[in-house]
Amino acid sequence: MAGNRTFTMIKPDAFEAGHSGDIIKMIEEAGFRIVAGKVTQLSAELAGKFYEVHQERPFYGELCEFMSSGPIIAMILEKDNAVEDFRTLIGATNPAEAAEGTIRKRFAKSLGENAVHGSDSDENATIEGNFFFTQFDEVGIRKVAAN
Template sequence: MPDILAMQRSLVLLKPDCVQRGLMGKIISRFEEKGLAIIAMKMIQVTPELSKQHYAEHVEKPFYGSLESFITSAPVVAIAVEGLEVITVIREMLGATSGLKASPGTIRGDYSGSRQMNLVHASDSEESAKRELDLYFGKEEFCAFESVAKDFLRAADE
């Protein structure tokens, strides 16, 4: 019996280093080329308050100050992405958290040489995806649609 793949949504943030280095288009293209659907996108300036909500599990850790300084240093691009098993797919596309350890062919492996300046954040579970998407987007901002190319991206039973 075949596995049933789940349609999921995930948050992707193109971090300040990605925006400042002009890599937004290249990275968005990687998701589109994979056949993932971008259903919402906007550029925003992360505030210290939003940073504390987004990284709530890290606020009390010693490194949080530098994390907040970085994420609030320049605009980010928030993207809602939809697809089959999209959370795992995106995280595998990103590669290891540290660009120094990420494999060539992954986004971080190709464009990052740092642990913190690693270009992109992506949700790590369905629970965090829901929480993070709610932080960055209102329900009215999602533009879910069915691509006319879907028949060429996956089999009918997927």
């Protein structure tokens, strides 16, 4: 059964280019609700921990360097079938292969600077969301939204 939450990051390239607002607008217009969000910057060490699944790949060092090069926006999103629907919204990792109207087609610069991260499974959405947020973060945001 598909879950109703996923994790995303607006990456340093899209943040620096001023695309965060447009990306968030696309996310909300696609029916996702932001249940947690924050602007932060990863150190190279934290980027390495987040992407440790790729540490044996040749691009790992470059990925960690890029992801620690500037601010990001981390978000937990909610919607039925969240992971699959969000993967469709962001498009292929390579923007040249991404479908028209997807986030990566509109905002990604290249395969390496592809504007957003999106969890690839319900399990990874939980792991990745927990990397950036505690239960307290989500409860606090829900209380603010309810007032």
